[in-house]
Amino acid sequence: MDFHELIINRRSIRKYTDEPIAQEDVRLILEAALLSPTSKSARAWQLVAIEDKSTLEQLAACKPAGAMSVAGCPLAIAVTVDSTKSEAWVEDASVAASYMQLQAAALGLGSCWVQVYGRFAADGTPSDQYVQEILGIPEECSVLCIISFGHPNEIRKPQDTEKLKWENVHIGKW
Numbered sequence: 001m002d003f004h005e006l007i008i009n010r011r012s013i014r015k016y017t018d019e020p021i022a023q024e025d026v027r028l029i030l031e032a033a034l035l036s037p038t039s040k041s042a043r044a045w046q047l048v049a050i051e052d053k054s055t056l057e058q059l060a061a062c063k064p065a066g067a068m069s070v071a072g073c074p075l076a077i078a079v080t081v082d083s084t085k086s087e088a089w090v091e092d093a094s095v096a097a098s099y100m101q102l103q104a105a106a107l108g109l110g111s112c113w114v115q116v117y118g119r120f121a122a123d124g125t126p127s128d129q130y131v132q133e134i135l136g137i138p139e140e141c142s143v144l145c146i147i148s149f150g151h152p153n154e155i156r157k158p159q160d161t162e163k164l165k166w167e168n169v170h171i172g173k174w
């Protein structure tokens with residue numbers, strides 16, 4: 001599959017089979033993050049890969065909705081960046097997360113972005129603090145998101161290129 005086909009076919013996958021992800025694939029996914037570009041080449045990401053079932057279940061409670069894919073996945077990666085080392089930490093973390101999602105798609109794996117930054121747990125605790133506590137992440141490492149990964153257990157249609165929002169594109173001038 002060429003790159004364009006890959007991005008047409010990549011969809012958020014929230015249901016996974018019980019099959020574990022091969023360690024070689026886990027390594028390739030992490031390597032994708034470490035290959036991603038960063039502002040001023042800060043490379044200040046800190047990634048936490050989680051495979052332990054009970055930790056995954058705890059993480060899924062970081063917010064009341066939209067995090068359930070983490071409870072049922074064989075692998076999740078918390079994406080954090082040391083915000084004392086990169087003022088563009090949101091962007092650095094976003095690019096790393098996207099690279100990992102694309103690498104996963106290229107391996108035939110599904111993934112889903114679970115937003116953490118700016119969200120709140122059911123008891124009002126900021127979701128990023130909640131995740132930092134569970135995973136022992138230092139305060140300076142801001143948590144943007146958790147990406148869940150796994151072998152797809154749902155079928156999603158590819159994107160329809162006939163429905164792309166070309167009206168949002170302005171050539172030369174608005």
Ligand SMILES: Cc1cc2nc3c(=O)[nH]c(=O)nc-3n(C[C@H](O)[C@H](O)[C@H](O)COP(=O)(O)O)c2cc1C
Nearest residue numbers: 010011012013014066067069112113114115116156
């Ligand atoms: C910044 C960002 C935050 C997202 N947060 C969540 C989330 O918390 N939970 C979730 O299930 N999906 C989340 N998603 C996935 C989007 O819902 C999904 O990408 C969008 O609906 C388009 O669907 P597609 O990825 O299948 O093309 C997020 C995606 C992005 C880029």
